[in-house]
Amino acid sequence: MFEFTIEQARGKARTGRLRTGHGDVKTPAFMPCGTFGAVRGVTPDQLRAAGVQMLLANTYHLMLRPGAETIAELGGLHEFMAWAGPILTDSGGYQVFSLADMRKVGDDGVVFQSHVDGATVELTPERCIDVQAALGADIIMQLDECSPAGAGADELAAAVARSAAWADRCKQRWERLGQTARQALFGIQQGGTDPELRRRSAAAIAELDLPGYAVGGLSVGESRECMVAVLDHVDEQLPREKPRYLMGVGEPRDILAAVLRGVDMFDCVLPTRNARNAQAFTWSGRLRLRNATFARDGRPIEPGCACQACRSFSRAALRHYFMAEEMLGPVLTTIHNLAFFARFMSAVREAIALGELERRAEQWLAGMYPAAAPGRG
Amino acid sequence: MFEFTIEQARGKARTGRLRTGHGDVKTPAFMPCGTFGAVRGVTPDQLRAAGVQMLLANTYHLMLRPGAETIAELGGLHEFMAWAGPILTDSGGYQVFSLADMRKVGDDGVVFQSHVDGATVELTPERCIDVQAALGADIIMQLDECSPAGAGADELAAAVARSAAWADRCKQRWERLGQTARQALFGIQQGGTDPELRRRSAAAIAELDLPGYAVGGLSVGESRECMVAVLDHVDEQLPREKPRYLMGVGEPRDILAAVLRGVDMFDCVLPTRNARNAQAFTWSGRLRLRNATFARDGRPIEPGCACQACRSFSRAALRHYFMAEEMLGPVLTTIHNLAFFARFMSAVREAIALGELERRAEQWLAGMYPAAAPGRG
Numbered sequence: 001m002f003e004f005t006i007e008q009a010r011g012k013a014r015t016g017r018l019r020t021g022h023g024d025v026k027t028p029a030f031m032p033c034g035t036f037g038a039v040r041g042v043t044p045d046q047l048r049a050a051g052v053q054m055l056l057a058n059t060y061h062l063m064l065r066p067g068a069e070t071i072a073e074l075g076g077l078h079e080f081m082a083w084a085g086p087i088l089t090d091s092g093g094y095q096v097f098s099l100a101d102m103r104k105v106g107d108d109g110v111v112f113q114s115h116v117d118g119a120t121v122e123l124t125p126e127r128c129i130d131v132q133a134a135l136g137a138d139i140i141m142q143l144d145e146c147s148p149a150g151a152g153a154d155e156l157a158a159a160v161a162r163s164a165a166w167a168d169r170c171k172q173r174w175e176r177l178g179q180t181a182r183q184a185l186f187g188i189q190q191g192g193t194d195p196e197l198r199r200r201s202a203a204a205i206a207e208l209d210l211p212g213y214a215v216g217g218l219s220v221g222e223s224r225e226c227m228v229a230v231l232d233h234v235d236e237q238l239p240r241e242k243p244r245y246l247m248g249v250g251e252p253r254d255i256l257a258a259v260l261r262g263v264d265m266f267d268c269v270l271p272t273r274n275a276r277n278a279q280a281f282t283w284s285g286r287l288r289l290r291n292a293t294f295a296r297d298g299r300p301i302e303p304g305c306a307c308q309a310c311r312s313f314s315r316a317a318l319r320h321y322f323m324a325e326e327m328l329g330p331v332l333t334t335i336h337n338l339a340f341f342a343r344f345m346s347a348v349r350e351a352i353a354l355g356e357l358e359r360r361a362e363q364w365l366a367g368m369y370p371a372a373a374p375g376r377g
Numbered sequence: 378m379f380e381f382t383i384e385q386a387r388g389k390a391r392t393g394r395l396r397t398g399h400g401d402v403k404t405p406a407f408m409p410c411g412t413f414g415a416v417r418g419v420t421p422d423q424l425r426a427a428g429v430q431m432l433l434a435n436t437y438h439l440m441l442r443p444g445a446e447t448i449a450e451l452g453g454l455h456e457f458m459a460w461a462g463p464i465l466t467d468s469g470g471y472q473v474f475s476l477a478d479m480r481k482v483g484d485d486g487v488v489f490q491s492h493v494d495g496a497t498v499e500l501t502p503e504r505c506i507d508v509q510a511a512l513g514a515d516i517i518m519q520l521d522e523c524s525p526a527g528a529g530a531d532e533l534a535a536a537v538a539r540s541a542a543w544a545d546r547c548k549q550r551w552e553r554l555g556q557t558a559r560q561a562l563f564g565i566q567q568g569g570t571d572p573e574l575r576r577r578s579a580a581a582i583a584e585l586d587l588p589g590y591a592v593g594g595l596s597v598g599e600s601r602e603c604m605v606a607v608l609d610h611v612d613e614q615l616p617r618e619k620p621r622y623l624m625g626v627g628e629p630r631d632i633l634a635a636v637l638r639g640v641d642m643f644d645c646v647l648p649t650r651n652a653r654n655a656q657a658f659t660w661s662g663r664l665r666l667r668n669a670t671f672a673r674d675g676r677p678i679e680p681g682c683a684c685q686a687c688r689s690f691s692r693a694a695l696r697h698y699f700m701a702e703e704m705l706g707p708v709l710t711t712i713h714n715l716a717f718f719a720r721f722m723s724a725v726r727e728a729i730a731l732g733e734l735e736r737r738a739e740q741w742l743a744g745m746y747p748a749a750a751p752g753r754g
Contacts, residue, residue: 074673
């Protein structure tokens, strides 16, 4: 069922199509995060209307509450969250390393205490696949060990070796469960910012011939230059005919840098988290909607935007909602930001098809990252 | 423009139609509260889909923030909150008495400190009409003095006299502003639970021949019996040909009691506030969605309900959202409760038309207020 087709390739950048059991996704694509099985405050109808193609849901959060078995019993994650489109679940590993208490990593997996109820939980490569099979997403991720920025060479090398071994075990479990037709398993490259480790990690997972590959361990605190230096080698290191997914990256300038280097998929909390903090994305920079500048501004967030927020609400109304702590402020701004990201990715695909991405990217960056102005940030 | 037509009258109960500049409202009608110029977390499209006919917005909150003049500048309240249907604004008086600090009431009006920024604000009958004219709702309310339950006879009598005098001043201002064609002014009956004061209050405002009349000062802590005893006299005390609005009442059994006694309009925070506290209304009682009973319950809140929540989400998913403090829980439950209230009022109108309200009300009450069961409350 799962299939990736490259449609146009221009330099390293390419447009394509992911075929999944829940519909197609045009790439390059951005996936918003539905952490608890919902994009916060936004209904599936609103997501669809905003142009969202595919969602990411967090295995770590869902396995702890309400539990993967509960979701399976209720018909799986698509049914549970009422999202009929494609879903990707991460492995849970990243959150174990960032959220859980008292974790112990060994070659077999990781044992940690749930931040919800303190229960001791074990996540092995096999359990990671079992849990994701129960959730039933269209794309599932291998368990990996994500090292923090600034990790030492030995630590990084060990994480690369362990992640490669876990990829192999995940693949075996995935094949044994008979999930290969229903769910596409992606491997994850690690290696921090060390070129040789990145090369070694990519080679190890590429050998497994998985349906897709992710670049992990970036956007964890390293400098932008270091991230881009890693991305410079993605095209030579990860199989060209497979989709490439840069995990946790959503800053538009980073998306552009990555697409120009051959990346096809992205996820990030940026549009949704920033919306809840009253920050709205536009082609001419971000608006901080709590700014007094907007108190009597009758214009929509972005003139010309066809999203539900921009069609009906003024900046003044949105500012008021944020000042009054009215939930509709975060809801409408999330809808706008997701619509903006959908338009942005659509413009990226169009520019690739026309062979103009590099030129247009420069113009977009000049607009999106202007010098600071009141209410912009 | 404003017109009230009684369609069917059965005993004291009647169905009718309010015609406003923003569309018609079938009565008896329930108005949800859009306190800050939004029903919390719910978009106008979702309100409309839930069957909401008309909204109430709070003058007190909006005059303090963002300010009535700001809303007027931005095109008025309908435009500001993107609600094209009818709106009623209250006078602000009730919130002054329940929320503001350091208020001083005199014959001219009330002076208080804003709970938002501590500013000293004066609300006179004239200012109350000016503010509501700036907001531009279809129905506006006179400034009144609402006495707390248990107020002494002298205090109640003084509030009745003052409210009657303020009704007259509101009417004069409303006529002077030339708002009579655009906005319908309602008078408010006060008098606590004292029959003679209620009679006197009704007579004073009825004399003004206003487009509609409200019963104020109930649902402020008095017993249910005392409330019903006041409602027993509504039909004889308030003009039959005018719409009658029972302020702040939304408990379904109280709505039924009031409709049977000739009331046409209601508002209350009950469906929206309770939704945010995970309480869902159904014909067979309320569900407390956080209850463990629902952890694996794949049914919708109310089987057969066509609302957006019930069409797509299980009780288990909603419980999970509440447990995870995911905003979509309150949003979806609010949508369901509003859809329930819309269906309830529609059933009430149908039963009146068939001359069966009394009989059906008994059945409904037996279903809606069952003996306590797990997850019901």
